[in-house]
Amino acid sequence: MARWDEVERQALVDALRAASPDAPTLCEGWQARHLATHLFLRRHEPWRAFREQEGSRFAELAEQAADPSVYADVVERFAAPPAPLSPLALTDGPLGMVTNFAEYVIHHEDLRRGAGAVPPRSLPAEESDALFDALGLMARAGLRSVDVGVVLVVPGGRRRVVRKRPDSVAVVGAPVELALAVSGRRGAADVEVVGEPEAVAAFEAALA
Known part of the structure; x- marks a missing residue:
């Protein structure tokens, strides 16, 4: 089975290299330098990755990364x-x-779409399938404030009740x-969100 997390990590690295800090x-509130700092800390110092307050390692490094050489x-x-003997090396297996897989896909799009709409990437069918497989737990967490049922639907393809x-509403789109x-x-x-108008309105309001 292909290691799509590694494919996406490399694509994300390439996108970050091509972007300005x-x-x-x-x-919200993040430029490429904040995203790069978050990703570095998440991968190498995860105990610091989500401490983003003023004076934190994240805040200091993201500020320093305004300098293009530090950003690079x-x-x-x-x-x-990660170091071969580090427990963090397990995430490279x-x-x-x-x-990591869905996280890297989403953050890649965060960078691609930050300045506005762009053409969608065309992922290999196997990668799209793997991403759809990965959405179950993420969707349940991300939609916990939604008071209607939700079914994720790939046009002409798979569907999943989350x-x-x-x-209920059907949320229809590519993975x-x-x-x-x-x-x-x-x-x-x-x-596209499909369903009775009241259910659609409730879904959209919850995610606004």
Whole structure:
């Protein structure tokens, strides 16, 4: 089975290398330098990755990365593998498909779409299938505030019930778009929400 997490990590590294430190992203308040810092810390110092307050390692390094040379160094540090004997090296094995794959796809789109709409990437069919497989747990967490049932649907393909309620909507789109929709990026996701008007309105309001 292909290691799609590694494919996406390399694609994300390439995109970060091509971006300027101040390139916009879909993550509110973040430029490319913040995203690169988050990714580096998540991969190499995960105990610091989610401490983003002023004075934190994240805040200090992201500020320093406004300098293009520091930014480039942060990106290369993200690209580098963890030390072989580190427990973090486990995420470069099969565990990475569980812990990293969808994260890398979404953050790649955060960078691609930060300045506005862009043409969608065309993923290999196997990768799209693997991404759809990875959406179950993420969707349940991301849609916990939604009071209607939700079915994720790939046009002409697979479907998955991720939230059961008497009134339901179908969220229809390619797996990348579905990943954006269920991860708090509804405004950037090219999906169609189908159902009774009240259910659709409730879904959209919850994700606004």
